[in-house]
Amino acid sequence: MMQISRLTQVEPRTVWRHEALNFTPWLASQLDHLGGAIGEELELLGSETAVGPFSADIVARNKRGETVLIENQLEKSDHTHLGQLMTYLAGLEARTIVWVSTRFQAEHVSALRWLNDHTPPDFRFFAVELRVIRIGDSPVAPIFDVVVQPNDFEREIKVAKAEAMARTDSRNRDFWTLYLERHPDDAALGIKANNSNNHWLPVQGNILVGTWLAKGCGVYVRGKASIPIEAVVAELAPHRERLEAALGVPLQSGKESEKTWLLIQQGIMLTDRGRWPDAIDWMHGRIHLTLRALRDALSADTFGADLPDSAA
Incomplete structure (x- = not known):
């Protein structure tokens, strides 16, 4: 054996x-x-x-x-x-x-x-x-x-994520800096030259107008942090036709991941920096148009009374 x-x-x-x-x-x-x-x-x-x-x-x-x-x-x-x-x-x-x-x-x-x-x-x-x-x-x-x-693989992922985040932060800061150079009065609304993807601009009560930057730019409507989107929908429901006519978008969210957003308005892609002035002017116009449409629908006459005529 x-x-x-x-x-x-x-x-x-x-x-x-x-x-x-x-x-x-x-x-x-x-x-x-x-x-x-x-x-x-x-x-x-x-x-x-x-x-x-x-x-x-x-x-x-x-x-x-x-x-x-x-x-x-x-x-x-x-x-x-x-x-x-x-x-x-x-x-x-x-x-x-x-x-x-x-x-x-x-x-x-x-x-x-x-x-x-x-x-x-x-x-x-x-x-x-x-x-x-x-x-x-x-x-x-x-x-x-x-x-x-x-763990080199995990480290490479962490480094790649950090580098991507740094590039995104730099891109966002450059975008908002140029935005305020073209439309300095919008600083009064809450637009800042920072690295944020979003700015939330108060309208009335629980309603906010939001901006976002990703591959493209956009404007949307949401509630304050503690307010469920259902409450925003209920508040805006009586004004659906008026808002949809003014903004040209349906009073609803887009993709499944956007269920906390309403009236989503998507603008120009940001991959080409040469198009940033067009994207910024588009966003400026949509911000003011959305603020005016909501103010008018909600009879918020005291908010935005001093907005520039270009927002009309």
């Missing part, structure tokens, strides 16, 4: 008696093994490298030419080593940080995950747990288990 042995765990301290004298030199000679675990090709630059009055365990270089800091311990993770990592990180200008320990405490796992989530994408933090095993009477074999690693 085939002989089958049992895998057993070996206490690392029985293999490496002293961390600095035994374990660190061994780990420095096994960078191909450690690098394979974290997905990096590592070249040894030095061990016990001076960083001010301290010494970093192992310093390596990856194939991108970046400095890799490796801090190792033959005990469970502790705050001292976490602090050393931060000290050496600054002193060596490392971008990849690998912390090797025989057991990671939950708070240190959380700390490294937080660093992966909140540092620039070229910084990468790894927590690698060392296990030592033996099968029967075989020589011992070290195993590197990666406990924490940067």
Whole structure:
């Protein structure tokens, strides 16, 4: 019959008696093994490298030419080593940080995950747990288990979203700045040169006129934040024909995602900045036309009495 042995765990301290004298030199000679675990090709630059009055365990270089800091311990993770990592990180200008320990405490796992989530994408933090095993009477074999690693896919998504948001914010701010340059009196209505997609302009009671920017621009009607759209519909229902005739759009919402909006008026696309003056003039006209139509329908004679004649 085939002989089958049992895998057993070996206490690392029985293999490496002293961390600095035994374990660190061994780990420095096994960078191909450690690098394979974290997905990096590592070249040894030095061990016990001076960083001010301290010494970093192992310093390596990856194939991108970046400095890799490796801090190792033959005990469970502790705050001292976490602090050393931060000290050496600054002193060596490392971008990849690998912390090797025989057991990671939950708070240190959380700390490294937080660093992966909140540092620039070229910084990468790894927590690698060392296990030592033996099968029967075989020589011992070290195993590197990666406990924490940067999720490059998620980081790329976060970076892409942040960049897209920054571009949108910049686009919106540029649009509203140009808007107020062309129609400065509309600042009195509540239009601001900010990065917002929307401005909500009060009409009367619970009714607001809203503006929006996305791929295109538009004007719509909604209620205040605490007012359900059904209440707005009920308030405007007696004036349906008058409003629809004045604005040329039905007294209803558009797509399913627009069920909190009414009288949606869609204007010019904003992908071509050369058309922004036309889009702005369209929006200016529709804002004032909508305000006047609602004011007239609701007999809000006190609101908009000083609106420019161009709104007619």
